[in-house]
Amino acid sequence: MPGYTPITTDTLHKIEEAVGSGHVILEEEKLIEYGKDSGEISCKPELVVETTSSEQIERLLRLANIHRFPVTPRGLGTGLAGGSIPMYGGVLLSMARMNRIISIEEDNMIATVEPGVLNLDIKEAVRKKGLFYPPDPASLDTSSIGGNAATNAGGPSCVKYGTTRDYILGIEAVLPSGKKIKAGVNTRKGVVGYDLLRLIVGSEGTLGVITKLTLKLIPHPPAVTTMVAFFPELTSAMKAVTTVLMRGHIPCAIEFMDRKCITLVKDLLPFEEMDTAGTFLLIETDGNPDIIERDIEMMGHICLECGAMNVIMAPDSVKRARMWEARREVSLRIENSFPLYIPEDVVLPLGKIADFVACLPECERAYGMKIFSFGHAGDGNIHLNITAEDRKSRERVEAGIKYLLKRVIKMGGTISGEHGIGITKRCYLPLELSAESIRMQKEIKGIFDPSFILNPGKIF
Numbered sequence: 001m002p003g004y005t006p007i008t009t010d011t012l013h014k015i016e017e018a019v020g021s022g023h024v025i026l027e028e029e030k031l032i033e034y035g036k037d038s039g040e041i042s043c044k045p046e047l048v049v050e051t052t053s054s055e056q057i058e059r060l061l062r063l064a065n066i067h068r069f070p071v072t073p074r075g076l077g078t079g080l081a082g083g084s085i086p087m088y089g090g091v092l093l094s095m096a097r098m099n100r101i102i103s104i105e106e107d108n109m110i111a112t113v114e115p116g117v118l119n120l121d122i123k124e125a126v127r128k129k130g131l132f133y134p135p136d137p138a139s140l141d142t143s144s145i146g147g148n149a150a151t152n153a154g155g156p157s158c159v160k161y162g163t164t165r166d167y168i169l170g171i172e173a174v175l176p177s178g179k180k181i182k183a184g185v186n187t188r189k190g191v192v193g194y195d196l197l198r199l200i201v202g203s204e205g206t207l208g209v210i211t212k213l214t215l216k217l218i219p220h221p222p223a224v225t226t227m228v229a230f231f232p233e234l235t236s237a238m239k240a241v242t243t244v245l246m247r248g249h250i251p252c253a254i255e256f257m258d259r260k261c262i263t264l265v266k267d268l269l270p271f272e273e274m275d276t277a278g279t280f281l282l283i284e285t286d287g288n289p290d291i292i293e294r295d296i297e298m299m300g301h302i303c304l305e306c307g308a309m310n311v312i313m314a315p316d317s318v319k320r321a322r323m324w325e326a327r328r329e330v331s332l333r334i335e336n337s338f339p340l341y342i343p344e345d346v347v348l349p350l351g352k353i354a355d356f357v358a359c360l361p362e363c364e365r366a367y368g369m370k371i372f373s374f375g376h377a378g379d380g381n382i383h384l385n386i387t388a389e390d391r392k393s394r395e396r397v398e399a400g401i402k403y404l405l406k407r408v409i410k411m412g413g414t415i416s417g418e419h420g421i422g423i424t425k426r427c428y429l430p431l432e433l434s435a436e437s438i439r440m441q442k443e444i445k446g447i448f449d450p451s452f453i454l455n456p457g458k459i460f
């Protein structure tokens with residue numbers, strides 16, 4: 001990593017000239033706040049630029065190359081892997097004020113937005129026009145679309161609709177050189193040249209600053225219905241998941257929680273079966289009302305056939321809302337209950353989830369940790385919330401995590417389905433990627449950013 005030059009008074013003046021002094025923050029308290037995301041690591045930037053235009057970013061990045069200071073893009077700081085932490089100081093580039101929905105084109109079924117818009121605001125704005133933007137990370141009311149794109153965020157609806165990447169047709173981005181490019185298209189298809197769009201989306205702010213996005217929209221499904229199935233243990237629940245999918249049903253969410261999680265959020269779960277269930281599946285399906293009613297009934301039968309203790313069809317809207325509240329609340333409760341909390345988000349082939357989860361108790365005993373698992377059963381994405389009673393046991397717990405991640409890879413899975421690598425998972429990258437793959441990826445970074453000024457120290 002090349003050395004960086006601290007920002008001098010002279011450089012500060014040049015930055016203020018480039019972006020306007022009203023966009024620069026130097027107050028100590030604010031710098032500390034901007035140096036955090038939703039994970040554990042923090043690092044104070046030398047200054048923050050709150051940008052409102054791509055031209056400011058172009059000028060800032062040109063200065064960064066000349067004066068050798070790092071620039072770290074930040075959306076709304078809900079990341080869990082330290083991706084927006086300015087670990088070498090320099091400028092923290094906040095995208096929060098670039099938050100306009102530029103247009104919603106009903107006929108073309110696209111929306112053009114700035115990167116700082118909340119995911120939920122996009123959903124609500126397009127909903128008013130009968131359209132749907134499906135990606136739904138649990139942080140949808142606190143995270144930005146730019147951050148979602150940079151991390152290729154996913155959520156419960158992935159099982160039917162896919163991830164953020166599947167809904168970005170095109171972007172405008174400022175490259176580390178300060179030059180602006182467009183990648184992708186405004187149309188439903190396009191195959192001209194290498195796919196730089198797919199390279200920049202998911203690159204965690206290391207290849208370019210996303211300044212505009214063209215989103216693909218689809219018609220809003222007319223109705224949604226829900227079912228909750230209670231199982232004595234996870235093996236039969238996972239059997240039900242694969243059977244549901246194999247028989248041609250495509251729910252828009254299949255979420256699960258293990259017994260430990262159920263105990264933690266039991267006050268929010270509105271069913272008496274939660275007292276005894278080892279796990280439950282929350283299944284939703286959306287579409288035409290007649291079809292989804294039949295569909296959910298058939299999925300209920302499959303769950304009973306696979307060993308469900310009970311199935312509750314179409315709970316009322318209050319109960320449904322509470323189930324989702326519990327699902328969203330669970331990670332916060334885990335984090336608040338233990339001094340040491342490390343979230344991992346592995347993905348396994350569907351048929352291997354139950355086998356993998358079965359090995360967790362042995363691992364808990366061996367490494368002195370307690371693991372809470374919940375997640376998106378429909379796409380194999382398990383949130384492993386790893387905890388311990390004592391922060392001093394961190395080294396031992398990290399050895400346990402390494403053991404688990406190796407096991408995931410051996411079973412054909414991947415170490416992160418949503419949160420990305422950032423800083424916190426850099427050390428695990430060689431577990432999954434070959435030396436040659438890492439070398440090529442570093443070379444790609446070098447082509448985009450030969451001076452390593454954009455979000456250095458992330459991923460590799």
Ligand SMILES: Cc1cc2nc3c(=O)[nH]c(=O)nc-3n(C[C@H](O)[C@H](O)[C@H](O)COP(=O)(O)OP(=O)(O)OC[C@H]3O[C@@H](n4cnc5c(N)ncnc54)[C@H](O)[C@@H]3O)c2cc1C
Pocket residue numbers: 037038072073074075076077078079080082083084095115136137138139142143144145146147148149150151152153154155156204205206208209210211331418419455
């Ligand atoms: C309670 C909670 C629940 C969560 N649930 C989910 C979930 O279900 N699914 C999921 O995928 N994630 C989830 N996350 C993680 C997080 O919300 C996502 O990673 C989200 O996409 C980050 O968006 P952000 O605006 O907060 O970005 P930040 O945290 O600010 O940044 C994240 C990364 O994106 C880069 N970045 C941000 N904006 C830009 C830009 N305009 N151009 C280039 N790079 C940029 C940053 O450099 C950084 O590397 C959750 C987090 C929390 C706290």
